[in-house]
Amino acid sequence: xxxxxxxxxxxxxxxxxxxxxxxxxxxxxxARLLLAHVLEWSxxxxxxxxxxxERHKRRTEEVGRxxxxxxxxxxxxxxxxxxxxxxxxxxxxxxxxxxxxxxEYGATQIIVGRTGEKGLQAxxxxxxxxxxxxAAPVPCTIVP
Amino acid sequence: xxxxxxxxxxxxVLAGPAQASLAEQVDAVFAASTTWFVNLIFANLPGTxxxxxxxxxxxxxxxxxxxxxxxxxxxxxxxxxxxxxKYSDPKDAGEVSPFQALTxxxxxxxxxxxxxxxxxxxxIGGAGATFWMILAGLLGMASKFTECTLGVKYxxxxxxxxxxxxPMYYIKKGFAERGLPLGGFMAVMFSIFCVLGxxxxxNMFQANQAASQxxxxxxxxxxxxxxxxxxxxxxxxxGGIKSIxxxxxxxxxxxxxxxxxxxxxxxxLNWDMIGWAFSEIIRGAFTDSGIVGxxxxxxxxxxxxxxFSNEAGIGSAAIAHxxxxxxxxxSEGFVSLLEPFIDTVIICTMTALVIIITQQLLIDANTGMxxxxxxxxxANVEGVGAGVPLTSAAFGSAFGWAPYALSLAVxxxxxxxxxxxxxxxxxxxxxxxxxxxxxxxVFKLIFCFFIFVGAVTSLDAVIDFSDAALFSMAIFNIIxxxxxxxxxxxxxxxxxxxxxSGQIKAYK
Numbered sequence: 001x002x003x004x005x006x007x008x009x010x011x012x013x014x015x016x017x018x019x020x021x022x023x024x025x026x027x028x029x030x031a032r033l034l035l036a037h038v039l040e041w042s043x044x045x046x047x048x049x050x051x052x053x054e055r056h057k058r059r060t061e062e063v064g065r066x067x068x069x070x071x072x073x074x075x076x077x078x079x080x081x082x083x084x085x086x087x088x089x090x091x092x093x094x095x096x097x098x099x100x101x102x103x104e105y106g107a108t109q110i111i112v113g114r115t116g117e118k119g120l121q122a123x124x125x126x127x128x129x130x131x132x133x134x135a136a137p138v139p140c141t142i143v144p
Numbered sequence: 145x146x147x148x149x150x151x152x153x154x155x156x157v158l159a160g161p162a163q164a165s166l167a168e169q170v171d172a173v174f175a176a177s178t179t180w181f182v183n184l185i186f187a188n189l190p191g192t193x194x195x196x197x198x199x200x201x202x203x204x205x206x207x208x209x210x211x212x213x214x215x216x217x218x219x220x221x222x223x224x225x226x227x228x229x230k231y232s233d234p235k236d237a238g239e240v241s242p243f244q245a246l247t248x249x250x251x252x253x254x255x256x257x258x259x260x261x262x263x264x265x266x267x268i269g270g271a272g273a274t275f276w277m278i279l280a281g282l283l284g285m286a287s288k289f290t291e292c293t294l295g296v297k298y299x300x301x302x303x304x305x306x307x308x309x310x311p312m313y314y315i316k317k318g319f320a321e322r323g324l325p326l327g328g329f330m331a332v333m334f335s336i337f338c339v340l341g342x343x344x345x346x347n348m349f350q351a352n353q354a355a356s357q358x359x360x361x362x363x364x365x366x367x368x369x370x371x372x373x374x375x376x377x378x379x380x381x382x383g384g385i386k387s388i389x390x391x392x393x394x395x396x397x398x399x400x401x402x403x404x405x406x407x408x409x410x411x412x413l414n415w416d417m418i419g420w421a422f423s424e425i426i427r428g429a430f431t432d433s434g435i436v437g438x439x440x441x442x443x444x445x446x447x448x449x450x451x452f453s454n455e456a457g458i459g460s461a462a463i464a465h466x467x468x469x470x471x472x473x474x475s476e477g478f479v480s481l482l483e484p485f486i487d488t489v490i491i492c493t494m495t496a497l498v499i500i501i502t503q504q505l506l507i508d509a510n511t512g513m514x515x516x517x518x519x520x521x522x523a524n525v526e527g528v529g530a531g532v533p534l535t536s537a538a539f540g541s542a543f544g545w546a547p548y549a550l551s552l553a554v555x556x557x558x559x560x561x562x563x564x565x566x567x568x569x570x571x572x573x574x575x576x577x578x579x580x581x582x583x584x585x586v587f588k589l590i591f592c593f594f595i596f597v598g599a600v601t602s603l604d605a606v607i608d609f610s611d612a613a614l615f616s617m618a619i620f621n622i623i624x625x626x627x628x629x630x631x632x633x634x635x636x637x638x639x640x641x642x643x644x645s646g647q648i649k650a651y652k
Contacts, residue, residue, distance in 0.1 A: 043229055043241030046393045048560075049567040052248045053467035057305035062238070092237030100234070117450045 005032035006107035006138075008098055008128070010037055011070045014113030018143045022111040023078060031108070032084045035074065036101050037066045041091035063089050095131035103140050110140040167204040170597060175605040178612075180627070184527035185612040194440065198447050199617045201457050204622040205283035208290050211629055212636065216285035216481050222643075223478040231475065240468045242479045247478065249399060249464040252346070253487050254400055255557035256532070257453030259550070260353045260358045262495040263534040266505065267521050270435045270444025270514055271421070272428020273361045274496040276446025281488025284456030290625050293477030293632050294318060295462030296470060309466020310568075311459035311617075312338070312575045322450040323344075324627055331575070334459065334620040337613065338572035339587070341460070344613035345452065346565020347591060348598025352606040354558035355599035357532040361551045370599025376559065381566050382585065396560045400491075400554045406549070407494040410542040414501045419502045434513025436520045448611065451618075453492055454484035458614055459621035463568045472648070474639040499538040566591050 007022045009015045019035070022135045026033050039062060048054065071087040078085045088105075090097045102110050129142045186195040203273045225231065241249075265273045291311065298317040299309025312331040319327025351373055355366035375448065379385045411418060429446075432438035455461060461483060465476050499505070506515040506523045517523040521530055526537040532554055539546035566588065573587040574580070598606055642648045 022572050028368050039238065041238050043232065043237070044243050046251075046397055047240065047244045048393045049248050049252065049464045049467070049564045051393075052464065053306060053308075053567075055467075056307070056469050059238045062304050090438060092234070097237075135210075 003029055003108040004034055004105060005031050006034045006036060006098065006105065006110045008038065008110070009035045009071065009074065009092070009113045012113070012115070013090060014115045018111045018113035018115070018141075019074065021079050021141070021143045023081075023083060026083055027081075032086065034101070034107060035071055035077065035085060035087045036098060036104050037070055037087070037089045038094045039066065039089070039091050040094055040099045042093070059091075094128045095135065098128070098132060099135055099137055102136065107138055109138055110136050113143050115118070122138075153407070168424065171439065171601050171605065174597065174601045178605065178609040182612040183610045186608075192440075194444060194447075197618070198444055198451070200622065201287075201451050201615070202280060202447055204457050204618070204625065205280070205287045206520065208286035208625070208629065209283050210635065212286055212289065212605060214286075215289055215636070216282065216485075218422075219478050222279075223482050225650075226475055226479055226651075227482065230650050231648065232624065233651060242468075242470075242475070243632070245465055245468040245476065246479050248564075249461045250483055251393065251560050252460060252464060252560075253453065253455050253483060254491060255561040256350055256353045256554065257449070258487065258491045258495055259403075259535050259554060259557070260349075260531040260585065261449045261453050262492045263499060263532065263538075264530045265449035266496050266499055267524065267530040267534055268311060268435065269442040270428045270433045270505065270522060271424040271496070272426075272430070272433055272439070272442035273446040273449070273501045274493060275429035276443045277496070278446075278489055278493055279451040280447045280450035281454055281456075281484045281492070284454050284484040284488065287457035287622075287625070288461060288484055289477040289481040290501070290629055290632050291457070291459055291621065291625065292460040292465040292480035293473045293635060294628055295466035296473035296476045297631070297635065299466040302439045307467050307469070308571055308574070308579075310338075310463035310571055310575075311522070311621045311624065312572060313466070314628065315620065318628045318631065320623065322627065322631075330620045330624060334363045334617060334624075335572040335576045336621070337616040338463075339569050339576075340461070340613040341458070341571025341610075341617045342565045342572065343594045345610035346460075346568065346614075347594050348601070348606050349556035349563055349610035350561050350565075351595045351598035352601060353532050354555050356529075357536065357551050359553045360528070361536070361547050364412055366597070366599050371553075371594040373559065373562075373599065374592045374595040377562055377566070377595055378561060378588075381588045382592070384527055384595070392556060392560050392563065396556055399556050402549070403553055404540065404544060406492065406543065407498050410498050410539065411494070411501065413542065413649075417501045418497070421497055424500055425496075428598045433518070434515070435522065436512070450484075450488050450492070452611060452614060454487040455614070457622055457625075458617045460565075460568050460608060460617070463571050464522055464564070471609075473540075474635050474638060477636075495535060498542075499534060502538045502541045504534060504541070507617070562591075562595065577633045 005022045005026055007018055009019055022033060066089045075087050076086045086105060098110060110132060112129050132140045185197050189196045189199060190196060217347045227246055229241060232241060265277060294314040298314035299307050300313055301307050312335045315331040315334060316327045353372060355369040356371060358364050358369045376388060380388050428442055435441045435497050462481055465480050468476055470476050471625050504524045514522040524534055528534055528537050536547045536550050539550055569591060570584050570587055574583060577583045
């Protein structure tokens with residue numbers, strides 16, 4: 001059975017490192033790549049009446065931007081190199097959504113970059129990589 | 145209304161020293177130009193002391209409660225599960241969640257009605273008004289359910305992904321669907337009253353209470369608060385400075401929570417009095433406690449304030465809820481029925497209990513009757529006016545710092561309610577005059593102007609006009625709800641059937 005690597009990609013330098021790492025491994029093992037862009041979103045935040053009315057429009061714009069600007073160029077580049085690449089855009093708590101996606105797509109490994117946040121903020125809110133290390137349903141590689 | 149414009153245009157060129165007389169002028173002109181409207185809406189039912197419009201709202205709420213078989217109690221648990229996200233498809237994350245729909249609509253209702261309105265109710269109707277307020281809140285849940293379900297079902301969806309909805313849309317489309325006449329006419333009438341309600345209860349009442357609170361606690365003249373509020377709202381709704389609105393939307397829920405906590409602590413500190421307070425409420429609800437109008441007076445005040453506070457049957461919440469993209473109109477109706485409960489049954493009751501328990505209202509020790517002031521209101525310990533000052537005095541008697549915190553809360557509540565109501569007003573305005581930025585701008589400018597008018601006018605004139613404008617929305621809305629409620633019933637039965645069969649499934 002061929003492998004699937006789930007790579008969290010948001011266009012940042014850290015996620016680019018994760019992508020490079022994952023692509024190299026995929027070339028060697030023939031694994032399929034699943035690039036996931038997760039937009040941070042809480043159903044319990046507060047919106048004004050006007051924001052409620054515009055939400056669907058904004059969401060459509062955000063998804064469109066994520067697909068065309070962030071994921072599509074990378075997908076094209078990797079496909080040209082002969083890799084099998086799929087992309088997905090989701091909303092939610094980033095680490096939780098990545099765990100759900102891994103199960104949903106039967107990923108054999110999750111690969112994420114590390115932003116290297118230190119200090120109070122990281123302690124209080126934790127990091128995506130830290131949460132995944134504790135909660136991922138499949139092996140998780142954290143790329144520094 | 146034309147005279148008010150003229151008076152202000154002329155007076156606004158005058159410099160500072162003329163401000164006191166300006167306020168008086170605005171005041172007089174305002175009272176003179178709105179009295180006929182107020183008298184029409186609050187005319188008594190022939191041979192009784194009950195305003196027909198209050199009877200109208202309560203009758204509607206009773207009809208919906210019976211027609212849908214006490215849906216507010218049957219669906220209460222399910223509604224909480226929906227808000228918790230139990231039935232939300234994770235794939236829809238990023239769309240408006242049921243929780244967000246609930247809080248956005250609540251931001252238009254939780255606010256001054258809960259702080260000032262309740263104080264007015266108990267200072268005229270005594271403790272007994274609280275009982276009728278709670279009852280009206282519970283009944284109102286069924287009205288809210290009906291109107292918000294229809295709001296979602298008959299909204300307009302535009303190609304760019306935005307939506308417009310509310311009573312004007314379900315009146316027009318729903319009547320056409322059922323082959324009933326006059327839908328278009330009633331939709332326009334509703335829109336006219338919605339614009340007036342937006343300027344009245346959603347604007348001037350808020351500005352007025354905020355200004356009088358800031359003036360009594362901090363000594364700032366009302367016209368300054370009026371100008372400041374007007375300026376900030378202008379920046380947000382006309383200038384598009386979203387960051388201010390965003391800050392408020394974040395702060396207001398915590399204000400609401402803080403208000404609830406402080407109120408609860410006062411109740412807990414006086415826990416031995418709670419039994420007495422409830423016996424006062426029951427006694428006042430069913431006997432003559434010495435207020436004007438006796439027991440009927442308590443009923444009227446309770447119902448009036450509940451309706452003003454939770455807006456059930458008014459149609460406003462349907463505008464907010466219809467913007468939510470949900471597959472099931474009924475589930476949005478279920479979410480909305482929680483609003484009168486939170487707003488009236490919980491928060492308003494708490495305010496009333498605080499006022500009663502801290503014994504702000506003077507009772508004659510010999511007769512057990514309330515002592516009336518010369519204006520027909522019950523005299524209070526501090527001798528302050530009804531509205532925010534009374535609530536403020538009640539909270540202040542327990543915590544010395546409370547009036548300052550309350551001033552801030554009142555200011556922010558007023559602001560967030562104005563922002564929400566400006567949205568309702570714009571929707572009704574564009575329904576009548578067509579969508580378009582220039583048309584929206586005209587309304588928004590009028591809206592900002594009325595903030596100033598509201599801040600400087602006297603409380604009685606403003607409250608009466610606010611009430612009248614807001615209640616008048618209910619005239620056409622409830623007529624429409626009577627004709628359209630079979631559609632809601634069909635939706636409800638189908639929903640409940642699919643919920644039972646597992647077709648509507650829980651994700652968590």
